[in-house]
Amino acid sequence: EAGVVQSPRYKIIEKKQPVAFWCNPISGHNTLYWYRQNLGQGPELLIRYENEEAVDDSQLPKDRFSAERLKGVDSTLKIQPAELGDSAVYLCASSKGGGGIKYEQYFGPGTRLTVT
Amino acid sequence: AQTVTQSQPEMSVQEAETVTLSCTYDTSENNYYLFWYKQPPSRQMILVIRQEAYKQQNATENRFSVNFQKAAKSFSLKISDSQLGDTAMYFCAFSARLANSKLTFGKGITLSVRP
Numbered sequence: 001e002a003g004v005v006q007s008p009r010y011k012i013i014e015k016k017q018p019v020a021f022w023c024n025p026i027s028g029h030n031t032l033y034w035y036r037q038n039l040g041q042g043p044e045l046l047i048r049y050e051n052e053e054a055v056d057d058s059q060l061p062k063d064r065f066s067a068e069r070l071k072g073v074d075s076t077l078k079i080q081p082a083e084l085g086d087s088a089v090y091l092c093a094s095s096k097g098g099g100g101i102k103y104e105q106y107f108g109p110g111t112r113l114t115v116t
Numbered sequence: 117a118q119t120v121t122q123s124q125p126e127m128s129v130q131e132a133e134t135v136t137l138s139c140t141y142d143t144s145e146n147n148y149y150l151f152w153y154k155q156p157p158s159r160q161m162i163l164v165i166r167q168e169a170y171k172q173q174n175a176t177e178n179r180f181s182v183n184f185q186k187a188a189k190s191f192s193l194k195i196s197d198s199q200l201g202d203t204a205m206y207f208c209a210f211s212a213r214l215a216n217s218k219l220t221f222g223k224g225i226t227l228s229v230r231p
Contacts, residue, residue, distance in 0.1 A: 003160070042120075042207050042221025043161075056218065089159065105219070107161040 002026065006092050012114045018080035021111045025074070025094030032069060033105060034077050035091040043091055046068070047098035049075065084114045118143045122222035129198045130230050137185075137193045137225050139208030149219035150184065150231040152193045156225070164206070167191065194199050195227075198206075203229045 005024040013019050025032050030051050035043035048056040060067065066082070069075040076104035076115070079086055089110040095103040129135035130189055141150070152164040167175045167184050174182050179196045192218045208222040 038225065042209070043219075043222050044170045044221070048218065091161070093161075104163055105168075109158065109214045112159075 004092055004094055004106055006090075006108035006111055008111055009113075010112050011111060012116065013082055015084055016081040018078065019082050020076055020078045021090050021092075023077070023092030023108060025092070026106055029094035029106070030072070031095045031097055031103070032075050033093040033095075035093065037089040037091055037110070039088070046077070059070075062081050063107070066106060079113075082113075084115050087113055087115045088114045104108060118212065118220045120143070120208050120220050120222035122208055122225050124225050125223075126226045126228070131198055131200060133198055134194060134196045134200055135185075135227065137195070137206050137227065139191045139193070139222060140168075140188050141184050141208070141210050143189070143212065144212065145214075148226040149211045150182075150191045151209040151211070151219070152180070152182070152191075152201075153207045153209060153221075154203075154204045156206065161207070165193065191205075192197065193213045198229045200229050200231060203227060206212060214221060 007022050007028050032049040034046040035044055037043040047060045047067050049069045052069055065079055067077045091101045092108040093105040095105045121140045130165050148169045152166045153161050154164045155161045159194050163181050165175050165177045181194045182214050183192045193226045205224045205226050207224045211217045
């Protein structure tokens with residue numbers, strides 16, 4: 001079974017530029033999560049999808065961040081414009097579904113973003 | 117709001133020895149889950165072990181076991197017979213047993229296993 005796929009693995013951009021991250025969850029997983037992990041910290045949830053619906057985006061900075069999960073499969077997280085403080089690892093995770101933590105979350109390898 | 121505290125930033129252990137990683141948490145919930153996740157240098161985070169708060173018996177997965185002290189809100193991970201592949205960051209995490217709850221992670225601890 002293929003794991004959660006993310007691309008790119010690394011991205012370096014100048015501040016004020018846009019950037020996008022892509023995630024393909026494990027087949028059959030209805031729930032998809034985007035996390036941000038700052039250096040030396042644990043991951044923090046940005047947004048959670050149940051199929052196509054964003055059911056928890058309370059931690060997503062909506063002025064510059066956006067996300068979509070068309071057709072309830074893969075997802076894209078976008079930042080526009082990027083700021084220096086956005087440098088972090090962006091992790092995608094998926095689970096079989098259901099709210100809360102009933103099902104194990106499987107994480108992708110992450111995208112390391114550096115904003116200069 | 118829940119908080120998870122991992123006060124030890126780094127630990128080191130000799131191969132084949134036993135090491136214990138500490139974690140405390142704070143919550144007003146009575147039903148919840150606790151987790152230990154491992155994040156190797158390649159960065160793919162994987163679940164090591166999971167404990168349900170209503171279960172008194174401590175969870176065990178092969179060389180990994182936990183010491184869950186609900187009253188003290190403590191959740192430590194013991195790694196027996198440490199192996200070089202155990203070198204990684206370890207995160208303690210909490211989730212309330214509610215429909216829309218989310219994982220709250222600690223800051224993590226870097227574990228190095230010495231040959």
